[in-house]
Amino acid sequence: AQSVSQHNHHVILSEAASLELGCNYSYGGTVNLFWYVQYPGQHLQLLLKYFSGDPLVKGIKGFEAEFIKSKFSFNLRKPSVQWSDTAEYFCAALLNDYKLSFGAGTTVTVRA
Amino acid sequence: DVKVTQSSRYLVKRTGEKVFLECVQDMDHENMFWYRQDPGLGLRLIYFSYDVKMKEKGDIPEGYSVSREKKERFSLILESASTNQTSMYLCASSRDTDYYTQYFGPGTRLTVL
Numbered sequence: 319a320q321s322v323s324q325h326n327h328h329v330i331l332s333e334a335a336s337l338e339l340g341c342n343y344s345y346g347g348t349v350n351l352f353w354y355v356q357y358p359g360q361h362l363q364l365l366l367k368y369f370s371g372d373p374l375v376k377g378i379k380g381f382e383a384e385f386i387k388s389k390f391s392f393n394l395r396k397p398s399v400q401w402s403d404t405a406e407y408f409c410a411a412l413l414n415d416y417k418l419s420f421g422a423g424t425t426v427t428v429r430a
Numbered sequence: 431d432v433k434v435t436q437s438s439r440y441l442v443k444r445t446g447e448k449v450f451l452e453c454v455q456d457m458d459h460e461n462m463f464w465y466r467q468d469p470g471l472g473l474r475l476i477y478f479s480y481d482v483k484m485k486e487k488g489d490i491p492e493g494y495s496v497s498r499e500k501k502e503r504f505s506l507i508l509e510s511a512s513t514n515q516t517s518m519y520l521c522a523s524s525r526d527t528d529y530y531t532q533y534f535g536p537g538t539r540l541t542v543l
Contacts, residue, residue, distance in 0.1 A: 361534045
């Protein structure tokens with residue numbers, strides 16, 4: 319079955335550390351990829367998206383993600399996290415139809 | 431800013447009750463969605479609608495129905511609530527020209543006893 323998998327369930331790190339969250343999808347065709355974020359007590363919101371073109375995508379709040387087709391991956395990165403980046407992060411993909419498939423989510427806790 | 435509102439943040443119902451979850455968006459979006467969010471499972475699509483009175487099943491439609499009588503309002507109905515429907519329910523909307531940028535509501539945490 320086509321799906322989206324996120325490697326880490328919970329990541330704990332200190333402020334100023336670098337963050338990388340893994341996301342893989344299982345589909346060989348054209349994909350559109352997304353990262354959504356849900357801050358504590360807030361709505362889920364779009365962080366960044368990839369449709370085509372430059373595989374390195376810049377998003378809001380200093381986040382970026384790289385699409386590596388050969389690895390079926392779309393990992394999210396931030397060079398230096400802040401306490402305010404504590405949130406749950408969801409990778410999503412449009413695989414071959416009109417529905418977004420979401421990963422299970424990764425909870426990121428940043429310690430001050 | 432797009433605003434998607436849901437009728438309740440928290441709801442407690444009993445097994446067998448009929449439950450209505452309401453969602454309203456104020457940006458004239460064509461598409462509206464209902465998801466449920468469970469720990470370890472992420473978001474799963476229940477139903478979506480691309481126009482008034484139109485609906486399509488998502489990945490987990492069993493035990494749910496929907497209604498879209500007006501463009502701004504999309505209702506999720508649990509005909510006979512069961513304990514396995516205890517979950518966080520998220521509504522979202524998007525524009526036809528940017529279908530995959532979905533704007534989410536705050537969620538309704540439903541507990542079925």
